[in-house]
Amino acid sequence: MKPIPEPTRKRLIRLAQLLSQQKFKPLDETQNELPKTITSLRIQKLTGWSNATIRKDISYMNVKCGASNGYKIEELHRAITTKLGLQIDGDKKRCCIVGLGKIGQALLEYAGFENSNFELVAGFDSNVNRTEILTAPFPLYTTSYMKSVIKEQNIEYAILSAPEKEATALAIKLSEAGIKGIVNYTNALISVPPGIPVKNVSIISALQNLL
């Protein structure tokens, strides 16, 4: 099988999200039945990606498209989630939150995890007051326990929402603990050893990229 290029992968992840939304939503309000298929033109309208790009991306998934009927939503959704390892009914990837300030606290009970292939299993903060005061559906620890908990609990991914000045030190600690990837919610540009992917979702960077 051809390897899937990074931009294609990124679009397919978005497309899987879109398809799971389309399954629950009629095309327009006069329709009562849910659509079973989706054309590349409809995807183009919803995403802004070109028709050619969409067809090329989907070609990596080995699904058939009826010339006039479009793709079967269920089938395409299943193909993408299976190929990219996004199934929500399989084993969930174990994640932790590092930094329990206001944003980290809000993420402790974030409902978005429910329909995903990820689950939160631990939270960390350098301040013992935070870990004692806050409640979560999973245990909270001070960062001194981070390395041992990550190893013992097989935690693979971390969401970093610590203060900016602590961010790089914590990211290095995470990499030493064997984490496979970091979502960086802080504004800090963190440096980690090569081989550990970091995705930056800083709100300020996102705004700056809109200018």
Added chain:
Amino acid sequence: MKPIPEPTRKRLIRLAQLLSQQKFKPLDETQNELPKTITSLRIQKLTGWSNATIRKDISYMNVKCGASNGYKIEELHRAITTKLGLQIDGDKKRCCIVGLGKIGQALLEYAGFENSNFELVAGFDSNVNRTEILTAPFPLYTTSYMKSVIKEQNIEYAILSAPEKEATALAIKLSEAGIKGIVNYTNALISVPPGIPVKNVSIISALQNLL
């Protein structure tokens, strides 16, 4: 002047962040003085971008680099922020938060805005209970006032942190109100009229892109 390609722009924004961090931090702990210059090799080490990419990106900024001394941090930082419109001492871009659930609420007092070229000036939620209970350093309104407040207050950018099922309807409302860009904090893939840029910072997408 040559137009700046999107990936270069994105890296330069991260570089400006890095430079503002470098200004406050000695290169190693034995040094007491703050570094005044930075070499492209040091930037390479901190970011993982290739030396050639870094030099090419910076070439858009028309700043000089002493062969052995590297770039002057202050000068390079100022050049980038000026060219890309990121100055924090100029007029700040006015932003609003749409959706005041747990995440939206946490963003109301997010300290990251202080050192940025953006400011929050309004918040919106469809539920009047939320807008009445919550406190913020700026007014909170129900979404029925969204269009008029955005126009009257010259709000240019919106951060969308509403529930997934309300996301597209609110994004369309925002575009009708004349918003210039949207940061999408939800997991929903939102459809807006062409010409309105959307940056997705969904935590679940970020995690999926790490797999």
